[in-house]
Structures are given as C-alpha cells and as structure tokens.
Amino acid sequence: MNVVVRPKELRSAEELEARLREIGATRYHNLHPFHKLLHGGKLNKGQVQAWALNRYYYQSSIPLKDAVVLSRFRDREVRREWIHRVTDHDGIPGGEGGIDRWLKLTTGLGLDPEYVESTQGILAATRFAVDAYVNFVRDRTPLEAVASSLTELFAPGIHEERISGMLEHYDFIDDSVMGYFRKRLDQAPRDAAFALSFVKANSHNPAEREAVCNALIFKTQVLWVQLDALYHAYVEGHIPPGAFVPDGM
Amino acid sequence: MNVVVRPKELRSAEELEARLREIGATRYHNLHPFHKLLHGGKLNKGQVQAWALNRYYYQSSIPLKDAVVLSRFRDREVRREWIHRVTDHDGIPGGEGGIDRWLKLTTGLGLDPEYVESTQGILAATRFAVDAYVNFVRDRTPLEAVASSLTELFAPGIHEERISGMLEHYDFIDDSVMGYFRKRLDQAPRDAAFALSFVKANSHNPAEREAVCNALIFKTQVLWVQLDALYHAYVEGHIPPGAFVPDGM
Numbered sequence: 001m002n003v004v005v006r007p008k009e010l011r012s013a014e015e016l017e018a019r020l021r022e023i024g025a026t027r028y029h030n031l032h033p034f035h036k037l038l039h040g041g042k043l044n045k046g047q048v049q050a051w052a053l054n055r056y057y058y059q060s061s062i063p064l065k066d067a068v069v070l071s072r073f074r075d076r077e078v079r080r081e082w083i084h085r086v087t088d089h090d091g092i093p094g095g096e097g098g099i100d101r102w103l104k105l106t107t108g109l110g111l112d113p114e115y116v117e118s119t120q121g122i123l124a125a126t127r128f129a130v131d132a133y134v135n136f137v138r139d140r141t142p143l144e145a146v147a148s149s150l151t152e153l154f155a156p157g158i159h160e161e162r163i164s165g166m167l168e169h170y171d172f173i174d175d176s177v178m179g180y181f182r183k184r185l186d187q188a189p190r191d192a193a194f195a196l197s198f199v200k201a202n203s204h205n206p207a208e209r210e211a212v213c214n215a216l217i218f219k220t221q222v223l224w225v226q227l228d229a230l231y232h233a234y235v236e237g238h239i240p241p242g243a244f245v246p247d248g249m
Numbered sequence: 250m251n252v253v254v255r256p257k258e259l260r261s262a263e264e265l266e267a268r269l270r271e272i273g274a275t276r277y278h279n280l281h282p283f284h285k286l287l288h289g290g291k292l293n294k295g296q297v298q299a300w301a302l303n304r305y306y307y308q309s310s311i312p313l314k315d316a317v318v319l320s321r322f323r324d325r326e327v328r329r330e331w332i333h334r335v336t337d338h339d340g341i342p343g344g345e346g347g348i349d350r351w352l353k354l355t356t357g358l359g360l361d362p363e364y365v366e367s368t369q370g371i372l373a374a375t376r377f378a379v380d381a382y383v384n385f386v387r388d389r390t391p392l393e394a395v396a397s398s399l400t401e402l403f404a405p406g407i408h409e410e411r412i413s414g415m416l417e418h419y420d421f422i423d424d425s426v427m428g429y430f431r432k433r434l435d436q437a438p439r440d441a442a443f444a445l446s447f448v449k450a451n452s453h454n455p456a457e458r459e460a461v462c463n464a465l466i467f468k469t470q471v472l473w474v475q476l477d478a479l480y481h482a483y484v485e486g487h488i489p490p491g492a493f494v495p496d497g498m
Contacts, residue, residue, distance in 0.1 A: 002360070002361065002364050002370055002493055002494070003361055003363070003364050004361075004363055004364050004367045004369055005369065026490060027490045027491070033487070111251070112251065112252055112253075114252070114253055115251050115252050115253050118253045120253055120254065121251055124378075124467075124470035124471075124473065124474050125374055125377070125378070125474045125477065125478070127381075128374070128377040128378050128380075128381040128470075128471075128474060129373075129374070129377050131377075131381060131384070132376075132377040132380060132381070135380070135384060217491070218373075220490075221373035221376075221377075221489070222373075222377075224373065224489055224490070225373050225374045225377060225478075225489075228374065228478065228481055228482075228487065228489060229374070229474075229477065229478075229481075231481065231487070232477055232478075232480065232481040232485070233477075236481070236485060238282070238477065238480070240470070240473050240474075240477060241275060241276045241469075241473070242276070242466070244251055245251070
C-alpha cells in the first residue's frame, strides 16, 4: 500500500551534497523519454518546433525568476553574485542574450517570432510549471530559492549530448542555431558552483537541508512536467484545445 | 503557419454569454478522453485510485481559492453571497463538507487517508495546475477571479454521467462513496447562476468581456491539464519519479 514516507535526516553539508547528487541522478530530465527521442533524432520537425516553442516560455521566464531571487536578498554581496544571471538571458543593451539565442533557434526551425513571443500556442502545462517556478522563489525562503537553481549542476552533460545529437540527426538544425546551448556550457557550471556552496554553507540543521533537497526535487518536477506534456501532446498525439498544431499533424 | 490570433470583440452581455457557452462546449473536460474511460468503466481500480488521489488536491484547494476570492471584495454583499462556497467544502464544525465526502471516496477505494491528505503521491502537474488556480484569483482582477469559477455552468452534466457510469461499471464503487457528486448537483447550479449574472453585469466593455472569457479558458486548462497528466501517467504508463504507483503497476 502507498503510505507516507519520511525522509532520512541529513546531518552535514557533505550528506546534503551527496543527497542532492542522488536527486539529480534519479530525477533530472536527461532521463526523460522525450529527451532520448530529441537527442537521438527520433522526432520530426513539428515535434522539435513544439519543444522549442514551449521551452521559449521557460527561457523567457528565467530572468523574471532571477529578478525575484535578487529581490529576496538584503545582502548585496549575494545580489552582486546573482545579477549576471539576468543579463546572461537578457543581454546588455545592443548585445545578445540567451533569449535572443533561443529565438534564433525557433526562427531557424521556421516559427514566426511574433507567434513564439506571444506564447499563445504553448501548452497550459508549460505555463503552469514555469509560473510555479517563479512563484516558488517568491514564496519560499531565500535558501530554497537558491536551491531550486541546482539543476544546473546536471546541465552541462545534457547540453553536450543535445548539441552533438541534434546536429548529427536533424537536417533542419545547423550550428548557427545552437548558440544557446554552447553558451550555457560555460555559464551553467559557474552558477551551479556558487549555488551549491551557498546551500552547503547556509543550511544549518536537518530541516533546512531537507528544504534544500525538496527545492531541488520541486525544480526537477518543473522540468519533467514540461517534457511529459510535450510527450503526451506531440508524441502520443493528444494536443489539447488551443495549443500549437504542427503543419500536417 | 501558426500565427497570432486576435479574438473578435464582444459588444454585449448576450454576446459574452454566448461565447462563454461556446468555450464550455469546446474546452470543458467532459470532452477529455480520460473521462470517457472513467465513466465508461474502462479503467482499473488503480487508475481510479490515481484519479481520486490527485483530484483530492484540487478539492482540498478549492476553499483556499474561495477564501482568496472573498479577500478580493470590499463589497460585503459579494462576500455574503460567496462564503458558502468555503463551508460547502469545509463543512461546519461537527458537520460534513465536500472534502470529507471526497475522503469517503478515496477511503472506499482503499487509499490510506493519511497518505491522501499528505498529497505526497500526487503528480507534480496536478499541484502546478491547482496552485495556478489559487494564484490566478489572487493576482488577477476580482472580475476575472469570479469568471474563473464559471466551469460550474457545465458541471451538472458531467456529475450525472459520472454517478451513473461509475455505479454501473465498477464493482469497487457503491452509492455510499458517491455523496460528493450528488451534493454538487444541487450546489453547482446556484453558484454558476450567481457567477454568470455577476460577470454579465460587471464587464462594461470588450476588453473586460475578453478578460472574462480568458479566465474561463484558463480554468478549463486547469482541469484539462490534470486529466492529461493522469492519462499520460496511468493510462499510457509513464508514471513520473515519486508519484503514486498502484498495486501491481
């Protein structure tokens, strides 16, 4: 029978880190079947479009999320350390940021940029999951807000796999549209290293360490739910009312 | 190609009502394949358990949602009209409310009440969708908050179909656990009639009428996403990490 499970107490920063890595190894979305299809060349162009269109909502919400995180810290040392996350995605005036690079990908895939930026065709599940992330960093403790970013510990592996897999398998993908992922190979490890040392230094008892782990679990769910919804709609063919319909589907 | 669609202007309360009914006819979750399976006796006990377990999170969040709606109105006439929605679900001290009736259903299905109330085994998609509903009524205008309840216009039909379909088809369901739905047959029409006249009387221009329609569309998505997630996990068999696993699945 399914019964309530109580997690084991984490007594040190080292036990915390080990548990965080275990969460990544069992729940990060590199394990999701949709990614196996995406990276293995098993999707058609319409399905890759659906992925990039929905993921635009996630990408374009990240600077909002990080602006909320900034607003949670009176300690300006943390803000100084965190603020580049906003500019990484937004770019500086006249420059190019992560969102621009994502729009290069969607445009390269043949999607109308106005349609992409309107977010009109995204799955409601994408919106609910991404909005849950922005709300989480506003409503929970600053420690949990930082901890929820820790999926970046596991990101470089998936980005490398994605770049090589997508270039190899899809004739509608070329190097010029993969800039987003290349750039993240440098950015993510720096961000993850700061967040990991922050949560190790700032969780002082088992309850706080458990909250940190739950924040990471929450974030893996934000990512997993998005892929479940894509898989259901565009692999299994249950597109909900009002969502993007690829040509010929 | 998928392009941005701009909705047609609604110029009167009558045009608004017609559009709301059209949204119900095309987007309400009575159309969802999961409900066709549920009401037609095509699910096994574990799948019905998964539905009731996840839906508990929705049911138990409704009084929170309605408490937020109450808090949006300085006009005490509206609060007087709205407050029974909280007590309908919570019951009065010593009495029985909708949440108690839902727990009778989950217990009748063989689920541990402590496990159900912990919400530990629900799908993350359920949590994100339901929380989006509570946040919506807090963050949008009071008019939109009321409008988001309008799915109740379409509820009596689905409840009647559910009561007769589930009693007929499942030997693990008997009349004693279906009290929640019987009660809603009386409650929902009264609530829906108030909300419909409220939005007709209080939307004064096409922009407000469009906001009302979008609030109803949003709410249909809250319901639809929950069934998509159940279908994906428990019909197609992609149960995400950490979620309820029925015996023998």
